[in-house]
Ligand SMILES: NC(=O)C1=CN([C@@H]2O[C@H](COP(=O)(O)OP(=O)(O)OC[C@H]3O[C@@H](n4cnc5c(N)ncnc54)[C@H](OP(=O)(O)O)[C@@H]3O)[C@@H](O)[C@H]2O)C=CC1
């Protein structure tokens with residue numbers, strides 16, 4: 001079997017370096033380029049799949065480059081707005097020949113945490129999200145927290161639930177977190193942490209806490225490799241790795 005040629009962008013970063021190691025260790029994959037800031041992107045031209053763990057401000061240029069060359073992409077970089085997704089759908093066109101997977105979180109536990117939170121959302125009057133990360137993270141709230149809040153908000157809307165109760169009338173800016181689709185999201189940045197999230201749900205007399213912890217970036221690799229192996233069979237835009245885990249049914 002010929003190994004699948006893979007390039008990693010952001011290869012000297014925290015996630016990129018972990019991905020380089022994971023691709024090198026996989027017998028069915030071949031690392032053909034490890035591209036960091038300042039390197040020529042053309043080095044990745046021989047890849048069938050590009051993995052991007054760079055920065056929200058550079059990822060779109062890399063994706064345009066991939067799509068212009070018919071290369072599939074697996075993207076963990078955060079910062080995908082509706083406008084960005086619309087541009088990608090537009091570029092992929094009605095009959096795409098390549099796939100783009102954009103996942104806010106590749107860890108199986110985090111995907112399950114979002115799934116469970118969505119299931120639980122309709123049963124509780126109150127819900128808030130707390131995301132906790134290492135202090136070198138540049139974006140807040142995390143992409144995972146934004147996606148979790150959006151999914152919770154949609155589930156609450158479908159169930160006809162009103163906004164979570166909140167009597168706050170005076171507030172220091174930020175004290176109640178960010179409002180994401182009507183769900184409060186709080187961010188913690190603390191040395192020693194990697195990537196963690198709690199979804200707190202409350203009803204009269206009880207609470208439910210759904211917590212996920214990534215203690216090491218190796219936790220993201222099974223999801224990254226599953227997406228790399230399958231993206232070619234999923235032409236067009238795929239959001240999240242749920243289809244690769246059988247969680248979209
Ligand atoms: N989906 C998921 O499961 C996960 C997603 N992430 C996301 O992935 C992204 C990266 O995270 P992380 O690895 O911690 O961040 P890092 O800052 O450690 O890595 C980003 C790397 O990209 C490099 N870079 C910047 N510009 C370019 C460019 N034009 N071409 C190639 N490389 C470039 C940076 O170089 P330099 O430092 O020199 O600027 C840096 O080495 C973030 O958006 C983060 O939120 C993180 C963990 C899991």
Ligand SMILES: O=C(O)C1=N[C@H](C(=O)O)C[C@H](O)C1
Nearest residue numbers: 078104105137142143144195
């Ligand atoms: O920057 C990180 O570290 C992480 N970023 C992603 C996010 O913003 O959700 C995924 C994970 O939380 C780690």
